[in-house]
Amino acid sequence: MGHxxxxxxxxxxxxxxxxxxxxxxxxxxxxRDRAGFRGLTASSFASVSLEPLLVLVCLDRFAQxxxxxxxxxxxxxxxxxxxxxxxxxxxxxxxxxxxxAWREVPHVLGANGLPVVRGxxxxxxxxxxxxxxxxDHDIAVGEVTRARRDSGEPLVSWDRAxxxxx
Numbered sequence: 001m002g003h004x005x006x007x008x009x010x011x012x013x014x015x016x017x018x019x020x021x022x023x024x025x026x027x028x029x030x031x032r033d034r035a036g037f038r039g040l041t042a043s044s045f046a047s048v049s050l051e052p053l054l055v056l057v058c059l060d061r062f063a064q065x066x067x068x069x070x071x072x073x074x075x076x077x078x079x080x081x082x083x084x085x086x087x088x089x090x091x092x093x094x095x096x097x098x099x100x101a102w103r104e105v106p107h108v109l110g111a112n113g114l115p116v117v118r119g120x121x122x123x124x125x126x127x128x129x130x131x132x133x134x135x136d137h138d139i140a141v142g143e144v145t146r147a148r149r150d151s152g153e154p155l156v157s158w159d160r161a162x163x164x165x166x
Contacts, residue, residue: 020158020159020160021158021159022158023156023157023158023163024043024044024156024157024158025043025045025079025080025154025155025156025157026041026042026043026079026080026088026154026155026156026157026162027041027042027043027045027057027077027078027079027080028040028041028042028077028078028080028087028088028091028117028120029041029042029057029059029065029069029075029076029077029140030065030075030076030077030078030102030107030114030115030116031065031068031069031072031074031075031076031114032068032072032113032114033064033067033068033071033072036102037102037114037115038064038065038068039065039091039102039105039115040059040060040063040065040066040091040092041087041088041089041090041091041092042057042058042059043157044056044057044058044137045057045058045077045079048141052143053143053144053147054129054141054142054143054144055077055124055126055141055142055144056139056140056141056142057075057077057139057140057142058134058137058138058139058140059137059138059139059140060136060137061133061135061136061137061138062136066138066140069128069131069140070128070131070138072128073127073128074112074114074125074126074127074128075114075126075128075140075142076110076112076114076115076116076123076124076125076126077123077124077126077142078115078116078117078120078122078123079120079121079122079123079154080117080120080121080154080155081119081120081121081152081153081154081155082152082153082154082155082164082165083155084117084119084120084155085155085162087105087117088155088157088162090105102115105117106118106119110123110125110146111125111145111146112125112145112146119150119152120150120152121149121150121151121152121153121154122147122148122149122150123147123148124142124144124146124147125144125145125146125147126142126143126144126145127142127143127145128140128141128142129141129142129143153165
């Protein structure tokens with residue numbers, strides 16, 4: 001066994017490959033800071049509790065959106081629909097002319113004044129309850145103040161690509 005704090009590039013590649021085998025819903029997290037709206041794509045989003053209503057999302061520790069969530073203490077989560085790959089790519093930093101703002105992204109504002117992707121399958125408005133450090137990401141735990149499910153089929157990430165369920 002090696003040193004517990006060290007890992008080889010081979011183990012890291014094995015980890016990434018194994019995680020790519022786990023299908024996950026694709027969401028966009030939105031918030032705001034002094035510069036305006038911010039957003040990022042995430043695939044680590046889950047329900048935590050029914051009493052109180054809590055969800056979690058994992059945010060890259062070095063993302064502007066993570067910092068904005070910590071300061072604003074509020075965020076929305078849009079569950080993307082199949083066909084919204086361009087939105088996922090934009091907020092993942094892979095689309096042309098990428099920026100974390102919401103220019104040219106179809107959206108509406110939730111009751112909390114934060115963006116919700118227009119045409120998404122479901123969305124959640126959240127107040128930040130806790131932020132936990134976890135390696136190179138932070139786990140944002142939000143208390144859900146509003147939620148809605150619309151019709152549509154979710155966009156799924158699997159094997160390093162976006163997929164449709166049907």
